[in-house]
Amino acid sequence: MGISKQIGQIIEKSSWIRKMFEEGARLKAIHGASNVFDFSLGNPNLEPPESFQRVLEQVVSEKRDGSHGYMANTGYPETRKAIADYLAAEQAIAYEADDIVMTCGAAGGLNIILKSILDPGDEVLTPTPHFVEYGFYVANHGGLLKTVPTTSEFRLDIAAFDEAIGERTKAVLINSPNNPTGQVYDASSLAALGELLRRKSDRYGRTIFLIADEPYRKIVFDGIEVPSVASVYGESLLTTSYSKDLSIPGERIGFVAVHPNSAHRKELGAALALTNRILGFVNAPALMQRVVARLQGECTDVAAYARKRQLLCDGLASFGYQFVKPAGTFYLFPKSPISDDVAFVRALQEERILVVPGSGFGGPGYFRIAFCVSDETIVNALPGFERVIRRF
Amino acid sequence: MGISKQIGQIIEKSSWIRKMFEEGARLKAIHGASNVFDFSLGNPNLEPPESFQRVLEQVVSEKRDGSHGYMANTGYPETRKAIADYLAAEQAIAYEADDIVMTCGAAGGLNIILKSILDPGDEVLTPTPHFVEYGFYVANHGGLLKTVPTTSEFRLDIAAFDEAIGERTKAVLINSPNNPTGQVYDASSLAALGELLRRKSDRYGRTIFLIADEPYRKIVFDGIEVPSVASVYGESLLTTSYSKDLSIPGERIGFVAVHPNSAHRKELGAALALTNRILGFVNAPALMQRVVARLQGECTDVAAYARKRQLLCDGLASFGYQFVKPAGTFYLFPKSPISDDVAFVRALQEERILVVPGSGFGGPGYFRIAFCVSDETIVNALPGFERVIRRF
Numbered sequence: 001m002g003i004s005k006q007i008g009q010i011i012e013k014s015s016w017i018r019k020m021f022e023e024g025a026r027l028k029a030i031h032g033a034s035n036v037f038d039f040s041l042g043n044p045n046l047e048p049p050e051s052f053q054r055v056l057e058q059v060v061s062e063k064r065d066g067s068h069g070y071m072a073n074t075g076y077p078e079t080r081k082a083i084a085d086y087l088a089a090e091q092a093i094a095y096e097a098d099d100i101v102m103t104c105g106a107a108g109g110l111n112i113i114l115k116s117i118l119d120p121g122d123e124v125l126t127p128t129p130h131f132v133e134y135g136f137y138v139a140n141h142g143g144l145l146k147t148v149p150t151t152s153e154f155r156l157d158i159a160a161f162d163e164a165i166g167e168r169t170k171a172v173l174i175n176s177p178n179n180p181t182g183q184v185y186d187a188s189s190l191a192a193l194g195e196l197l198r199r200k201s202d203r204y205g206r207t208i209f210l211i212a213d214e215p216y217r218k219i220v221f222d223g224i225e226v227p228s229v230a231s232v233y234g235e236s237l238l239t240t241s242y243s244k245d246l247s248i249p250g251e252r253i254g255f256v257a258v259h260p261n262s263a264h265r266k267e268l269g270a271a272l273a274l275t276n277r278i279l280g281f282v283n284a285p286a287l288m289q290r291v292v293a294r295l296q297g298e299c300t301d302v303a304a305y306a307r308k309r310q311l312l313c314d315g316l317a318s319f320g321y322q323f324v325k326p327a328g329t330f331y332l333f334p335k336s337p338i339s340d341d342v343a344f345v346r347a348l349q350e351e352r353i354l355v356v357p358g359s360g361f362g363g364p365g366y367f368r369i370a371f372c373v374s375d376e377t378i379v380n381a382l383p384g385f386e387r388v389i390r391r392f
Numbered sequence: 393m394g395i396s397k398q399i400g401q402i403i404e405k406s407s408w409i410r411k412m413f414e415e416g417a418r419l420k421a422i423h424g425a426s427n428v429f430d431f432s433l434g435n436p437n438l439e440p441p442e443s444f445q446r447v448l449e450q451v452v453s454e455k456r457d458g459s460h461g462y463m464a465n466t467g468y469p470e471t472r473k474a475i476a477d478y479l480a481a482e483q484a485i486a487y488e489a490d491d492i493v494m495t496c497g498a499a500g501g502l503n504i505i506l507k508s509i510l511d512p513g514d515e516v517l518t519p520t521p522h523f524v525e526y527g528f529y530v531a532n533h534g535g536l537l538k539t540v541p542t543t544s545e546f547r548l549d550i551a552a553f554d555e556a557i558g559e560r561t562k563a564v565l566i567n568s569p570n571n572p573t574g575q576v577y578d579a580s581s582l583a584a585l586g587e588l589l590r591r592k593s594d595r596y597g598r599t600i601f602l603i604a605d606e607p608y609r610k611i612v613f614d615g616i617e618v619p620s621v622a623s624v625y626g627e628s629l630l631t632t633s634y635s636k637d638l639s640i641p642g643e644r645i646g647f648v649a650v651h652p653n654s655a656h657r658k659e660l661g662a663a664l665a666l667t668n669r670i671l672g673f674v675n676a677p678a679l680m681q682r683v684v685a686r687l688q689g690e691c692t693d694v695a696a697y698a699r700k701r702q703l704l705c706d707g708l709a710s711f712g713y714q715f716v717k718p719a720g721t722f723y724l725f726p727k728s729p730i731s732d733d734v735a736f737v738r739a740l741q742e743e744r745i746l747v748v749p750g751s752g753f754g755g756p757g758y759f760r761i762a763f764c765v766s767d768e769t770i771v772n773a774l775p776g777f778e779r780v781i782r783r784f
Contacts, residue, residue, distance in 0.1 A: 002599050002656030003663040004533075005511050010670075011662055043462040053455060060452050063445060068640040070435045104496060104644070104673060111672035115532075119397050136670035140507075141396075207394050248460040250678030252496070264394030270403055271395040278402075278528035280503035281496060285677045286642030 010136070017360060020345070024354045031352060037381035039369045040354040042179065042330070044247040046300045046372070052246055052291070059290045068286055073277045074269075075102025075255075075284055079293040083255055086296040091230040091238075094260055101272040102284035104252040106215045108276075109239030110137050110173075113211055113256055115279060116271035118143040122170035124211075127156060129333065129363030131179045131213070143170065147362050153324050154181040154333070156189040158196060165200045171209040172197065176226065177216035180361045180368040181333045182326020184220060187227035194232035201235070207264065210236040215254070218245040218299045220328035221306045234261035237268070242292050244330075245299040253288040305330050308371045308378055315382040319389050330372040333358065337392040341367050347391065351384030402528070409752060412737070416746045423744060429773035431761045432746040434571065434722070436639040438692045438764070444638055444683070451682045460678055465669045466661075467494025467647075467676055471685040478688040479649055483622040483630075486652050493664040494676035496644040498607045500668075501631030502529050502565075505603055505648055507671060508663035510535040514562035516603075519548060521725065521755030523571045523605070535562065539754050545716050546573040546725070548581040550588060557592045563601040564589065568618065569608035572753045572760040573725045574718020576612060579619035586624035593627070599656065602628040607646070610637040610691045612720035613698045626653035629660070634684050636722075637691045645680040697722050700763045700770055707774040711781050722764040725750065729784045733759050739783065743776030 021040070028036045074080065080100040087095045103109040114124070120142040126134055128147040138145040148164045151157050161172065172193070176185040194210070201208045212229040217240060220226060229236050241254030258268045276283065283289075312332055313325055323334035336344040341357040345367055348355055358366030371378060413432070420428045466472065472492040479487045495501040506516070512534040518526055520539040530537040540556045543549050553564065564585070568577040585602070593600045604621040609632060612618060621628050633646030650660045668675065675681075704724055705717055715726035728736040733749040737759055740747055750758030763770060 002654075003508055003659050007508055007663045007666060008659070011659075011666060041462070043458075045458075047457060048460055052460075053452075056452055060445075060448055065439060066435075066437075068440055068444075068638075068642050070433070070641045107672035107674050109672075116395050116399055133670060137672065140671060246460075248678075249462045250460050250675060252674060252677050262394075267395050267400070267403075271399045274399060274403060278525060279532060279671065280499035280501075280529065281673070282499050282644060283642060285644050285680070286640075287679070288677070 016342070023349055027349065027352055027354075036352045036354065037377050037384065038354045039371065039373060039377075039381070040356050042370045042372060043249065044244060044300065044330070044372045045374055046247050046304055048247045049298050049300050051295060051298050052248065055291050055294045059287060067290070071283060071286065073273045073283050075100070076289050076293070079289045082293040082296050083257075087257055091228040093228070093230045095257055096260060098269060099258045099260055099265070101256045101258075101269070101276060102289050103239070103254050103256055103276065104281045104284055105243055105249070105254040106213055106239045106241040107133065107137070108252065108281050108284070109241070109254050109256040110134075110211070110213060111140060111279060112272050112275040112281070113237050113239060114138055114141045114143060115275040116268065117170055117209060119170075121168060123166070123168045124171045124173050125161065125164055125169060126173045129154070129180055129358060129361035129366065131175055132360050134173060154178065154183040156185050156193060158189060158192045161193065162196055165196070165208065167204045169200070169204075169208055170206075171211050173211040173213065174229070175213040177220060177326075177328030179216065179329055180331045180356075180358070180363065181324065182329045182331050183324065184224060184226055184327040190227050190229060191232045197233055197235070207235050212236055212238045214238060214240040215244050216329040219302055219305060219330060221302070221309060222327070224327055226328065230257075230259055234259050235263070242295075246292070246295065247300045248288075251285065251288045253284055253292055255284075305372070308373070308375060311375060311378045312369065312371050315378070316385060319386045321385070321389060330370060332369045332371060333363065333366050334369070336365055336367050337389050339365055341365055344388075344392070347388050348384070351388055353381050353384045408734070415741055419741065419744055419746075428744045428746065429769050429776065430746045431763065431765060431769075431773070432748050434762045434764060435641065436636060436692065436722070436764045437766055438639050438696055440639045441690050441692050443687060443690050444640065447683050447686045451679060459682065463675060463678065465665045465675050467492070468681050468685070471681045474685040474688050475647055475649075483620040485620070485622045487649055488652060490661060491650045491652055491657070493648045493650075493661070493668060494681050495631070495646050495648055495668065496673045496676055497635055497641070497646040498605055498631045498633040499525065499529070500644065500673050500676070501633070501646050501648045502603070502605060503532060503671060504664050504667040504673070505629050505631060506530055506535060507533045507667040508660065509562055509601060511562075513560060515558070515560045516563045516565050517553065517556055517561060518565040521546070521572055521750060521753035521758070523567055524752050526565060546570065546575040548577050548585060550581060550584045553585065554588055557588070557600065559596045561592070561596070561600055562598075563603050565603040565605065566621070567605040569612060569718075569720030571608065571721055572723050572748075572750070572755065573716065574721045574723050575716065576616060576618055576719040582619050582621060583624045589625055589627070599627050604628055604630045606630060606632040607636050608721040611694055611697060611722060613694070613701060614719070616719055618720070622651055626651050627655070634687075638684070638687065639692045640680075643677065643680045645676055645684055647676075697764070700765070700767060703767060703770045704761065704763050707770070708777060711778045713777070713781060722762060724761045724763060725755065725758050726761070728757055728759050729781050731757055733757055736780075736784070739780050740776070743780055745773050745776045
């Protein structure tokens, strides 16, 4: 016996995804990377905005004493203050610096939130399809992820939540704009969810938190606005990262915001500081904390993602693919022309097109295209998409 | 009910440490920070070596496409290769790039190791006194930390390990040079530990891993060498960070090295890549990965720590304090003149001297002085140390 049984099982269970990636790597080795159309990863192809490089150089050149040393586990006061001020305007809620905890991205943020609130057996509900990592994050801290169906257009189904929430529900976790569907939950459904959570919290005599994972908030199209979760529910915990808006996912920088009206405001702050420390994050990377403090509101070229979306949607629609046009993110989640999405994804591989089966997101019968790739990749892949759908 | 019961209990139990820090903050507010002698934190006061700033500026100026994006969860191939090459020479073991996983510091490294190997109820043994976070790290992943006494000079007690290892023992975790004692375990005791672990693994029919947490490896004095753990035991997992040798603890960069002779080499590599991802680290910060790749073997000014050690040891010895002179690290762990180390630490606070009680490290009757402070802080604190020991 070597590694943990549980980890061994996860590796075993996800071996089909690994095989798919290995097949992609094999295709690239045979045909050359530029001749394989890789839509499988949410790694932004856009470079960070120019302001990022400028501020990065500035921060590095300042050479302040101790600027690479430890700070409080929650982060630099000036960074937390800059974020609180920005967020207060964005969410129309009076966030203060003490409500912000700097994290190693939103993945780090979700893990410290879950570690801070979950007791063994607690349940976390999330609408499907959902980001595949949520199940791991919840299980890491002794909880159980339960999925709740969405409507046919991937909108929140409040009746389904009403039915699913029970005495073990500790939190609802939503991700809007959504990976993998690209949908943005509208204000009225969020308000209804907030109302439902207040009612259920009263009924079960425990706070049910609403966790909003919002890394794609700034990647939206057609001038739409992402409604504020914090403004509809006081027991909400917001987490996000600068991975997508600044195109710096490798740098691992994000934050958690505790709602200033939470009845648990102070204990949540203490718990998040503790869990950030004991989970081994200790603190978010120092240099990037200084950088993002000066880049509040900055964003990469969303118009470029809008153009890619248009290219892809126009092409796929003309071949007969069915999908809900994404309102945000850089993902498209079309229906698989055959019910077996894994088989369809394999057929696309024969055209040197790499995508991820919806089954991986709790959304069988669909597949995910990450269109954060070059325009040429999209244009050159379209004939392959057409040939495959004709075969079925 | 808001936060997790378990987290609430940890916060409650550690409230005495928090109170101590709050008292320190209160003293600084009253007397001014420069008039309080703060030896409580292991935050290096030395700046990074000059080479760090030079390489950092170089890496930033290169502006390579995609250089802030995701890479494999294990890190950049070139960074892993540079580390494997350096480590192969240092440990006289043929490490390869694939054996290295880049992490968010050694704290991140320990968490992914423990998550990768522990099943519920597994025990991890560590010699006392020990770094206080180990208990949390092991508990995070369903394990139980059990402590094993050391000899009177804080050396490994192999007979005590022989007695303590049982069928639930999954790993032994050592930290040499040691926080808080500054001791370096000698080659013969490590060889004996390796031999014992082979015998016990055979007996219980399961691999008992040896985890070596080595962030202080380069901070040693009087020309001593830290013996290689990897060379005495093939089932060892090494983790370290650049926090202390490069004085960049806020940047969260380190790695885990799997022993190339491990019977579980391949599955450990897969497990570490997975746990790095699902615990929310995803990958070690990209920019710092590129920086440390070019700084293998670089170190801050250890002679400065040696000077601080001498100042402190000479002063305290002349007042009658008893201690084992540290062979490495920037910690001194003297005996408390009274058995109640917490009371003694409070008495030092009255002299505006902040240190940490040994009880916090499973070493009651002692206290820890972190001497990674300015020479003046040491010199100016000495009269206070003298006055307090005279009172008892």
